[in-house]
Amino acid sequence: xxxxxxxxxxxxxxxxxxxxxxxxxxxxxxxxxxxxxxxxxxxxxxxxxxxxxxxxxxxxxxxxxxxxxxxxxxxxxxxxxxxxxxxxxxxxxxxxxxxxxxxxxxxxxxxxxxxxxxxxxxxxxxxxxxxxxxxxxxxxxxxxxxxxxxxxxxxxxxxxxxxxxxxxxxxxxxxxxxxxxxxxxxxxxxxxxxxxxxxxxxxx
Amino acid sequence: xxxxxxxxxxxxxxxxxxxxxxxxxxxxxxxxxxxxxxxxxxxxxxxxxxxxxxxxxxxxxxxxxxxxxxxxxxxxxxxxxxxxxxxxxxxxxxxxxxxxxxxxxxxxxxxxxxxxxxxxxxxxxxxxxxxxxxxxxxxxxxxxxxxxxxxxxxxxxxxxxxxxxxxxxxxxxxxxxxxxxxxxxxxxxxxxx
Numbered sequence: 001x002x003x004x005x006x007x008x009x010x011x012x013x014x015x016x017x018x019x020x021x022x023x024x025x026x027x028x029x030x031x032x033x034x035x036x037x038x039x040x041x042x043x044x045x046x047x048x049x050x051x052x053x054x055x056x057x058x059x060x061x062x063x064x065x066x067x068x069x070x071x072x073x074x075x076x077x078x079x080x081x082x083x084x085x086x087x088x089x090x091x092x093x094x095x096x097x098x099x100x101x102x103x104x105x106x107x108x109x110x111x112x113x114x115x116x117x118x119x120x121x122x123x124x125x126x127x128x129x130x131x132x133x134x135x136x137x138x139x140x141x142x143x144x145x146x147x148x149x150x151x152x153x154x155x156x157x158x159x160x161x162x163x164x165x166x167x168x169x170x171x172x173x174x175x176x177x178x179x180x181x182x183x184x185x186x187x188x189x190x191x192x193x194x195x196x197x198x199x200x201x202x203x204x
Numbered sequence: 205x206x207x208x209x210x211x212x213x214x215x216x217x218x219x220x221x222x223x224x225x226x227x228x229x230x231x232x233x234x235x236x237x238x239x240x241x242x243x244x245x246x247x248x249x250x251x252x253x254x255x256x257x258x259x260x261x262x263x264x265x266x267x268x269x270x271x272x273x274x275x276x277x278x279x280x281x282x283x284x285x286x287x288x289x290x291x292x293x294x295x296x297x298x299x300x301x302x303x304x305x306x307x308x309x310x311x312x313x314x315x316x317x318x319x320x321x322x323x324x325x326x327x328x329x330x331x332x333x334x335x336x337x338x339x340x341x342x343x344x345x346x347x348x349x350x351x352x353x354x355x356x357x358x359x360x361x362x363x364x365x366x367x368x369x370x371x372x373x374x375x376x377x378x379x380x381x382x383x384x385x386x387x388x389x390x391x392x393x394x395x396x397x
Contacts, residue, residue, distance in 0.1 A: 024374055024378070027327070027374075027377065027378055027381060028346050030323050030324060030327045030381075031327050031331065031342070031346050031347075031377075032346060032347070033324050034324035034325070034327050034328045035242065035347055036241055036242050036328075037237075037238035037239075037241045037242050037347070042234055042237055042238055042241070043234075043237075044233075044234055045229065045230045045233040045234060049251070050233050053254075053255050053258065054226065054229050054258075056255075057229075057255075057258055057259050057262045058222060058225070058226075058262070060259060060262060060263070
């Protein structure tokens, strides 16, 4: 009767939003009665079908199941790897190589504030360019070496990218001056640069 | 000697895993079968899905045993298995429909007609009218009796989402039931209380 009245009220547009013919509990009771798994009753685990299934499963040899690969994650890893590699390469290059490859700064003392001679050099070992500056007397420092003789030389990369050559054999000198050590092999001009030099007639 | 001991340890671990799996199988077989039957029209299909689910469970028994509630893991796996079956079935249906188009002119076979005098049939039909997501929410709530947190785990979503979606799904079901002329005051034998 109550339902019929509510239905009538609803048809007449008198019911409010919360006025439902059916409340959730009753609705779900009806739904539970309609449970497809309840009729007919399910076989329990002692049923021969279930036991056969269990036996069959336990006899199944184990296969290695690899986790499903997600393409998006793979791309992300690839991009991250490329980024890290690029960054690392940049750091390595900038730590131990020279960006200004046409000149070398020969220092008179073991300080960045000491006198310097900037020597252009063409090919080969940049140490040789500074050695000539010492030999010619262009650079002199009696604390380090007698006039006209060449001191041991150490290569560092200056903040400007120039190669700095200091009169010392201290392997920690670059670090003490806050500089990066130059690559052990020293400066090796790139092929395009060499070509450019040849084209200009090496007239620096 | 070392090799024999290693083999013995592996064998023992396998036996332990087998015992644990047998226990889980015994505890949850019926519930998983019921879950599958509620979501497939044919019992044979449901039994196939359960067999596949349990085989996956055996293959991945470390994951299953490590789970706090193996039944939830099994429900989630059965859900994926049934979805795969449905995808396969829809492909087969599309193919057979193409064949039928060439073979007959009577049109597609009509769906089974449900007796609308029966409230249980009406609510079943009302449930079928909801979206797949809403149907699954209602079934997990009413038939499987899961908590919101457990439903969220099966559906791989947040608990708050389950709460709001379930509220809407219930409202949709009630509306669909009423639109179909459902009357909860009738008893299961069709008489009004």
